[in-house]
Amino acid sequence: MAVQERVLGILGAFTADRPSLSLSEIAEATKLPISTTHRLVGQLVAWGALERDERRRYVIGLRLWELGLLSPRAYRHRSRILPFLEELFVATREHLVLTVLLDGEPVMVEQLLGRRGARLAAGLGERLPLHASSPGHVFLAFGPPELWETIEAGPLHAYTPRTITDPNALRAVVREVRRTSIAISEGAIVSTTVSISAPVFAQRGEFYGAVSIVATIGTVDPKQLAPLVLRAARLISAALLSAGDDPPFRPLSRAG
Structure with a gap:
């Protein structure tokens, strides 16, 4: 599996029903080894696509939200x-x-x-x-x-x-x-x-x-x-x- 597919899989693990996930939950949802999950999640946190909440669980980061606003289908009006x-x-x-x-x-x-x-x-x-x-x-x-x-x-x-x-x-x-x-x-x-x-x-x-x-x-x-x-x-x-x-x-x- 290509790296970009793994990264997209991690981001896709977050849903309205699962807005926050632990590292093990992300690994389970993506079927990735815990070591690979740890490395990729760390990179996503460093870039701002993921953040840690007050319980130290992972949530979607502000930078990813800011990028979403640039979409042509975003709420421009x-x-x-x-x-x-x-x-x-x-x-x-x-x-x-x-x-x-x-x-x-x-x-x-x-x-x-x-x-x-x-x-x-x-x-x-x-x-x-x-x-x-x-x-x-x-x-x-x-x-x-x-x-x-x-x-x-x-x-x-x-x-x-x-x-x-x-x-x-x-x-x-x-x-x-x-x-x-x-x-x-x-x-x-x-x-x-x-x-x-x-x-x-x-x-x-x-x-x-x-x-x-x-x-x-x-x-x-x-x-x-x-x-x-x-x-x-x-x-x-x-x-x-x-x-x-x-x-x-x-x-x-x-x-x-």
């Missing part, structure tokens, strides 16, 4: 989008999330955390299930028809008793989302959390992603928050429409 998210945050003081579609799944690329501490189903860079999240319902409503292939492949995982696992019931919900441009999901992934999402579009009306408010059930009225979310999504869409360069993520043709 933050300066255009963030003012409208901040305006919505000031009005609600709840968690705000911006989600885009990447490799067939909603991925969270921005979040503003409110003071009430509602539990989020995912963090930055993590993915949300299409069938069980309000951003996912927005993607199914306005994204490409191919997204339904994931649903039809099934089975749909039940995160809580309120998760929609029947494809026919999901289609009915998504039809309503397409009619209203608002998706509301209560207790479908986290039993105590409600999320309200609206679609964002970019150049030529191409689907871009979803803006969401996430709150604790019982502390807000989702129907009162829905117009605020929809307004923010429309303002962001207008800002992206006026942008001269391409969106940071490959846009998806709006479903006909």
Whole structure:
């Protein structure tokens, strides 16, 4: 195995479920000898791709994160989008999330955390299930028809008793989302959390992603928050429409 393959294997061992690893865990995940792992990990630490946390476990380093921001598919339109998210945050003081579609799944690329501490189903860079999240319902409503292939492949995982696992019931919900441009999901992934999402579009009306408010059930009225979310999504869409360069993520043709 070439050295670069070993290095990439080490970096690939870190996931959202395993953000920190010991040296032995890295060796086990990569199937590399402990001596080889020690040498390569040491080089990655020296370069800044890996760091040690307070428990002396290895985590992804700041330099690797800085390089990731240089990617053409990185979140380049933050300066255009963030003012409208901040305006919505000031009005609600709840968690705000911006989600885009990447490799067939909603991925969270921005979040503003409110003071009430509602539990989020995912963090930055993590993915949300299409069938069980309000951003996912927005993607199914306005994204490409191919997204339904994931649903039809099934089975749909039940995160809580309120998760929609029947494809026919999901289609009915998504039809309503397409009619209203608002998706509301209560207790479908986290039993105590409600999320309200609206679609964002970019150049030529191409689907871009979803803006969401996430709150604790019982502390807000989702129907009162829905117009605020929809307004923010429309303002962001207008800002992206006026942008001269391409969106940071490959846009998806709006479903006909």
